[in-house]
Amino acid sequence: MALAALGGNAVLLLELGALLLLLGLLARLADRASLSPIPLYLIVGLILGQLGGDPIAFSGDVIEIGAEIGLVLLLFMLGLEFTADELSDSMRRSLRPGLIDIGLNLTPGVAVGLLLGWDPVAALLLGGVTYISSSGVVSKVLTDLGRLGNRETPAVLSLLVFEDLAMIAFLPLVTVLIAGTGIVDGLGLIALALAAGAGALFVAVRHGESLSRALDTRSDEVFLLTTLGVILLVAGAAEGLRLSAAVGAFLAGLALSRQVAVQARDLLGPLRDLFAAAFFIFFALQIDAASLPPVALAVVGLGALTAATKLLTGSLAARAIGAGAHGQMRAGSVLVARGEFSIVLAGLGVGAGIEPQLGAVAAGYVLFTALLAPLLTRWADPVASRLFAANRSTTVGPPDRG
């Protein structure tokens, strides 16, 4: 190739630049259409994978390292999203909708995984893929459509918090199962993970303020470097203890208080976006496109089924806090979008090579729900109007206050 004559560094920069520019254009398109850019990133990754290594001959390693950092930042920001107070509050208040969410949305994934003849661990991971809604997409939709003030919104947010909480147990569990260690060793790791989780929550509740004060600084530069350093250290230590970097980063995010969280979200958000893009590309690169058609039917079936179960989950949760028919429909439909964390969970399995089809199914599934969810979200109000037009009295108004 003529490009090679330019020297490695020049080609590396050209490759990365072209890739980022392409992703930027796609993200812009997605933003216009109020869609999540993640499916587009996945498609780019899939195509690059089919073209062979040529287009990213020099930047492949950089993308792989970027993907690792992207995973850490994605989970750190997930942990950051809610404070320990909100988690314990949600544990008490939305236990019922939260458990319904697990029952209705984890089960189909596990069942389909087993039907496909997968290893039980891979099936459990697929359950995680279908269970966890994309908090990124949900919060963007709620903000963009001006729904933050709506009556059903606290129910939606509480479900997201609960899913976050469920991840504290789920992530270490699957990590240990993937490692496939003996029972004694496995139990030891689970105990270690739970202890680390409890430790992080304890630190967050008791010492969150002082911990955050240590990080708090007026200088953005100091904050960025120290926080990123701490996150990577914690993630690395967790990986060293075989808890996986993902678990470590998630717990580190949980332990920080609101004040630091706001600053961290502003400063680390752009970095997360950059490295997460690398993560999604790298994930899709590992998928053999030829493995997609055989699972297409399973993907569409699973997508339709779990769209229905999420719709039901959200509706029930919204009804429990007194939202009317429209609100219930809106709450259900907005939760249908799965995204970044479904890919993260599938990525754990793909990285360990436990099931060759897992990557393809997860990618196809996220593509499908990401296309379906915005349509459902936009149709929620008209559909609710039609369904309940004859029976408007079922709409629960605001409580009467004399």
Add this chain to the structure above:
Amino acid sequence: MPDVDETRLPGVGIRHDFLTEEGKRVGVISHFSGRRSLLLYDTDDPDSCRETIELGEEDLRTLADLLGASHVTEHLANLRQSLKGMAIDWLPVEANSPYAGRPLGETEMRTRTGVSIVALIRGGETIPSPAPDETIEADDTAVVVGTADGIGKALALLRGE
């Protein structure tokens, strides 16, 4: 005041909302980031917002000023009746007052009459909680709080009697 509902929005902030006399629901979200959103609820579907208005810090001050002005006057009017034994009054500072053009502190009003000056009104503007070094000018109006007796003495003091 009507009942104000408080709802926690995990990861976002806190929402306050109430029903206006007219029966419409209005709310405010205080985001953790410090931003505020003003919410106007739909009358047909009371669960959803017809309009969400994002307010920056500057907008917030402007809106608070616009709404606050009438709010304060109303509160003062209520105050007049609600505090037994306390009175609030608007005292004119005439051109021949010995204190016109002199710092507020020199009147020693609180020590001498037990009355506090809570605001000075100059032209159309209000100077709330004026500092002792604030100059009193002729044609100012002093908003004072104290006993009825004290206010009589304060008026005499300002007139130089």
